[in-house]
Each structure stands twice: as C-alpha cells, then as structure tokens.
Amino acid sequence: MNPPEPLVLIVSGPSGSGKSTLVQKLIELPTTLLAISCTTRPPRKTENDGKWYNFVTEAEFQEMVARGEFLEYAQVFGKNWYGTPSKWLDQARAQRKDLVLEIDVQGALQVKQKLPGAVAIFVLPPSRAELEHRIRARGQDSEDEIRRRLERARQEMLNYSSYDFAVVNDDLERAGREVQAIALASRCRVARNEEQIRDILKSFGG
C-alpha cells in the first residue's frame, strides 16, 4: 500500500496580516510539516538560513527552475524570487504528515492547479487602518514601501475567492484556533478517508 498523498495546507495573506504567526499555530500540530521556501532576497538580520527560508543566489534559483524542482515559484515586486521545492511534498508523504505552505497568491494559484485537493487559507487583516498600524509598528519599511505593501495587500485580497477558507486575524487566539480547526477538519474529508471507510465496510461484508 502506498502512503496516501499528503494534505497540503496553503496559507496566504498580506504582509502584516499575522500569517506567519498563524503558520506557527499550524506547525505546533504533531501532524504537520512546514515547507521551507527558497528565495533570492537577502536575509534580514534576524533570519537564519534554513529556518524560514533557504537563501540562494539568483543563478542557483534559476538552475532549480530549469531542473523543474519547484512546486511553485514567483517573482515578487518584479525583484526577488520565491519558490517551494517539490521535495517537501515527498518528505511529507514519507512522514505521513500534512504539508504547510506559506506562499503568496501567485504561488497558491499554481499549487491549486497542480494539486486540486490542496486546502487554501487566506488570512486577512481586520481593516486597512489596522494593517497600516501593524506595518508601521514593525518599523522596517520606508514610506514608499509601506504604500507599496498596502497596495499589494489590496491586490492580493482581490483574489480571496480562489481560497477555501478566510481567517480574519483580529484576535490571534481565535484565529489560531480557526487555522488548527481547518487543518483537523480537512483530514476528516470523506475523499481523504475512502480507504479506511472501505475497510470498515468490508468488516460488514461490503
């Protein structure tokens, strides 16, 4: 019997929506595995290679593209490249875990096309004012970057209907419970449990 295809949980949301904190809530679950993305953007001071990203050169990234090693990849702001290596899907399959992808809208659409059973969660800020407040509080961005992030947030959110679930992150506790519930419930979909159900039916004589 081959290991079943892993459940793939996509989490997207604008920068500052609290998406990464909610991804943390997902990977607290014993059933999940986080895919580490590759990127050509330079690491921030606090970032170690291999924790949230594998930092690669543009040349390395393009070689991986040429070898077809990405489940999805995209260029952001016409500048840095981001991609999820397909090997994470193999690892999740081998470990019988659910694979969590923290990726943007472009990437989510690519994954949904390749893996129609993937479950896509969109994290929304409660309002523009709150998102702007959070981005400013982080203190990492110039006025120009803040404007660009807010405009990008708006554009990303226009794609909400490509997602299965929406989590409004106005209360981190509640939003955390919601993403965990989405993961747990998705494991219970009939389509993911046909084999076990048929085994039970067999015990009844079919």
Added chain:
Amino acid sequence: MNPPEPLVLIVSGPSGSGKSTLVQKLIELPTTLLAISCTTRPPRKTENDGKWYNFVTEAEFQEMVARGEFLEYAQVFGKNWYGTPSKWLDQARAQRKDLVLEIDVQGALQVKQKLPGAVAIFVLPPSRAELEHRIRARGQDSEDEIRRRLERARQEMLNYSSYDFAVVNDDLERAGREVQAIALASRCRVARNEEQIRDILKSFGG
C-alpha cells in the same frame, strides 16, 4: 441587513456509532443549536418529551407533513416516522447560530438537496465487531433487532460518499475534537464570509 443563512451541520451514523455523544460535543459549542426531531415512535423509559425528541401521534405527524412543516422526514423500518420541523432553521437564523441535525441518511439526502451548503458528517464505528459489541452492551435489543440494526448500519454506510466528512469513532475524545473542528472550520469557509471580506476590501478602497 438580513441575518445570514445558518450553517447547517448534519450528523448521521448507525445506531451504536456514538453519533449522539458526538452531537453532544457539537452542542457544547456556544455557536450551535440542536434541532429537536419529531417522531411517532414511543419514548424509551429514559426519554423526556422535548429533550431529544418531540413525541407525536401518527395523525399529528401526518398533519405536519400536509402543512409542509418539515425540512426532512422519513419512515424508518417501515414503521416509525421521524422528521425535522423547518421552524428550527428560523430559530437558528434569528439566534445567528449553527443548526445541528441528528438525522439518518434519507433525511440527510433531503436536507442536502434543499440546502446544498449544509455540511454533512458521517460517524462510523471502527468495525462491525465493535458496533455489535456496543449494541449488545446497551442491552435494549432482541437478537432479531440486533441483526436488523447491523444490516441497516451496513446499508447506511454504503451512502458515505454523499457526506462531506467522515469521523471514525474509535476514540471518543479524538472524534469529539474532530466534529468540533469541522463546525469551526465550516464557519470559516470563504463562501460564508463574503460580506465581511468585502467590508475589509472596502476599507482598502475596494
């Protein structure tokens, strides 16, 4: 603004699958309301009218059918009638709660036809042996009835693919967490939150 249509959570499963205990887990949630079914079957010793069922006469039941008062109804074992009055949907709408229906496969199919957004959960026993053990342990049924219940369980389970979710009740704690997660996750479906998402988008200028 009209109250949104209630989320309807259908729970089905063979007698002895632990379905009623899992329904209890659902109605522990502050967001849910249990629909009380009407039935023409005689109450068991432990049953009060109005807690799990409203016990009615065959004539009363048929009058309700004639007045179109049921969301779903069916005859079980060609003998007793069971039905869910539509008024529960109105109550759930008014209270802005999710409506929980503990109904059989025939009823579930009727509700899914009328309310395609309803979420249907099928509770399965882990095996025939375990179901038979539980039915015998209850000590309420004759050998004939036990045989009939097991055969009916098999027939009900053949309809599993009409359901959205399957919960195998081999561990009540885990199964309870699963049904609660299904309820919570279902509230997060994008289709149920369009209005809130559009309001957030409006704050970004549309």
